[in-house]
Amino acid sequence: MERRDFLKKSGLVAAGAVTAAAGFAACGQKKEEAPKTEETKAPAVIAEKKYEWRMVTTWPPNLPVLQIGAERFAKRVAEATNGRITIKVFAAGELVPALNTFDAVSAGTVECGSGAAYYWAGKVPSAQWFSAVPFGFNPQGINAWFYGGGGLELWEEMYAPFNVVPRPQGNTGVQMGGWFRKEMNTLADYKGLKMRIPGLGGKVIAKAGGTVVLLPAGEIFTSLERGVIDATEWVGPLRMGFYKAAPYYYYPGWHEPGTTLEVIFNKKVYDDLPGELRMILDAVAAETNLWSLCQFEAGNGAALQELITQHKVNLVQFPAPLMDDLRKLAMETLEEEADKDAPSRKVHEAFKKFKEQVGIWGTVAADAYFNVIADKYKLKS
Ligand code: CA
Numbered sequence: 001m002e003r004r005d006f007l008k009k010s011g012l013v014a015a016g017a018v019t020a021a022a023g024f025a026a027c028g029q030k031k032e033e034a035p036k037t038e039e040t041k042a043p044a045v046i047a048e049k050k051y052e053w054r055m056v057t058t059w060p061p062n063l064p065v066l067q068i069g070a071e072r073f074a075k076r077v078a079e080a081t082n083g084r085i086t087i088k089v090f091a092a093g094e095l096v097p098a099l100n101t102f103d104a105v106s107a108g109t110v111e112c113g114s115g116a117a118y119y120w121a122g123k124v125p126s127a128q129w130f131s132a133v134p135f136g137f138n139p140q141g142i143n144a145w146f147y148g149g150g151g152l153e154l155w156e157e158m159y160a161p162f163n164v165v166p167r168p169q170g171n172t173g174v175q176m177g178g179w180f181r182k183e184m185n186t187l188a189d190y191k192g193l194k195m196r197i198p199g200l201g202g203k204v205i206a207k208a209g210g211t212v213v214l215l216p217a218g219e220i221f222t223s224l225e226r227g228v229i230d231a232t233e234w235v236g237p238l239r240m241g242f243y244k245a246a247p248y249y250y251y252p253g254w255h256e257p258g259t260t261l262e263v264i265f266n267k268k269v270y271d272d273l274p275g276e277l278r279m280i281l282d283a284v285a286a287e288t289n290l291w292s293l294c295q296f297e298a299g300n301g302a303a304l305q306e307l308i309t310q311h312k313v314n315l316v317q318f319p320a321p322l323m324d325d326l327r328k329l330a331m332e333t334l335e336e337e338a339d340k341d342a343p344s345r346k347v348h349e350a351f352k353k354f355k356e357q358v359g360i361w362g363t364v365a366a367d368a369y370f371n372v373i374a375d376k377y378k379l380k381s
Pocket of ligand 1: 234235256259
């Protein structure tokens with residue numbers, strides 16, 4: 001038996017090159033039998049292996065909630081592990097380009113990454129269902145799927161062939177429909193429209209005759225301002241300044257009703273960790289997932305109000321007939337996308353089944369409630 005295997009099997013793999021005496025002092029069963037001298041009451045210190053990791057993200061430096069959330073994740077992992085795992089975070093382009101994040105983690109170039117699953121659609125088509133599905137779940141529904149409905153296990157299964165482990169690490173809440181340089185009245189207005197819109201929502205726009213452009217966050221504003229694109233969707237109302245480049249702000253975000261952000265780990269790196277460290281990573285990811293949703297939810301109302309009163313933005317609801325058309329198109333698109341590969345079909349069927357189940361409750365309990373209180377909250381013009 002190799003020494004490494006022996007150490008692993010005997011549960012001492014983290015002890016490394018420590019002395020046998022220190023090893024025994026750290027071992028739970030042995031400690032109970034030892035006499036309660038001052039020496040044994042002192043904290044048992046073993047030379048635990050330290051992990052110095054790098055994380056690459058798809059976000060520009062300092063982007064609120066998203067990049068800041070990734071940095072917060074790293075910081076809290078370091079705190080919760082008492083420094084056993086430290087993660088140096090690199091924003092998009094600092095180490096690898098934004099859209100190479102998945103590949104870098106998959107190859108083990110870096111230990112972990114942060115972004116959104118739909119960015120990897122070209123490589124893992126089924127990934128799209130784990131970030132945002134048009135006319136799909138809100139945050140409550142998608143989290144119910146991940147943590148209570150088998151969604152996360154399915155996500156793990158889809159990433160496993162790429163040597164990647166996913167965890168939900170954020171949620172944007174229901175997004176807005178997007179910033180447009182012209183009015184959108186019917187489906188025909190999408191013909192020839194160049195729009196930055198990722199994921200399955202983008203596939204719907206393409207089916208409507210639009211041209212989909214996939215741009216990382218840092219390149220959107222300039223492209224919109226210069227007319228390289230005619231429209232963009234984006235998670236929050238204010239911070240990117242899109243109102244300066246496109247006058248119409250449409251809602252609701254039918255294409256991303258509760259987008260999940262992810263932290264991804266190189267599978268070998270993750271699997272080789274001691275169990276308690278894996279548990280800490282999972283717990284901090286889940287806590288960051290909640291934190292980010294709360295950041296968006298807490299800030300969006302005031303930001304929207306500021307757009308209306310200070311920046312005089314045209315806030316426009318998509319006309320109901322257009323929504324109906326987009327919804328029909330979305331349902332067709334989802335089936336077509338699911339037909340493209342077996343994993344996508346598997347995920348889509350599981351998603352639909354769970355949506356049906358959650359929808360029964362949501363329609364009766366949540367929707368009716370929100371309809372009752374809806375008129376109590378009005379924007380000031
Ligand atoms: Ca979005």
